[in-house]
Amino acid sequence: EVQLVESGGGLVQPGGSLRLSCTGSGFTFSTYRMHWVRQAPGQGMEHVSTISSNGGSSYYADSVKGRFTISRDNSKNTLYLQMGSLRVEDMAVYYCARDPGLTNSWFDFWGQGTLVTVSS
């Protein structure tokens, strides 16, 4: 059974840092592109970042560029999102998602989400 389990969310002050983790199981983690998507309370979804299967390529939304870093450790089947200089507007549930596409892209499995609260 495919599973993605996020962890690392919590309460942080504006300007602070946090590292999210997403551990995959039930599939060959190293062969999938992976994503972070966030959803602010009561709002729609925003694609935050993408990383290729081997970690060689990564992409960021303009809203987080220069503040967030995506990475992965395929030996640990784990995806990371290092978040810095956090702002109130970064407060959201953060989901990791698996992408089986090659020339196309779709998110076929998602984690349960981890809540990041940015508040003083």
Added chain:
Amino acid sequence: DIQMTQSPSSLSASVGDRVIITCRASQSISTYLNWYQQKPGKAPKLLIYAASSLQSGVPSRFSGSGSGTDFTLTISSLQPEDFATYYCQQSYTTLVTFGQGTKLDIK
């Protein structure tokens, strides 16, 4: 950025109804369009990918169509478990964008 606009934003319907949700892209995206269902407090669930391909395990009452800029998600006969929020997503660009969502509730 490619903007995705869904209509309607909310919809009331009854069990057994046929429901159509539309999604329009701000530029042509070929068939790089996916649909998700989200229930409160849960992660999104993939329903349709590449505009019309049904994800494994998703009931056949769900179908998708369209290409270019205009797309539809059809639920042929609403079931009680289908009341949720639906999102379209374009994957034409590396950083995808989502529609604002269509909340489907019980009439």
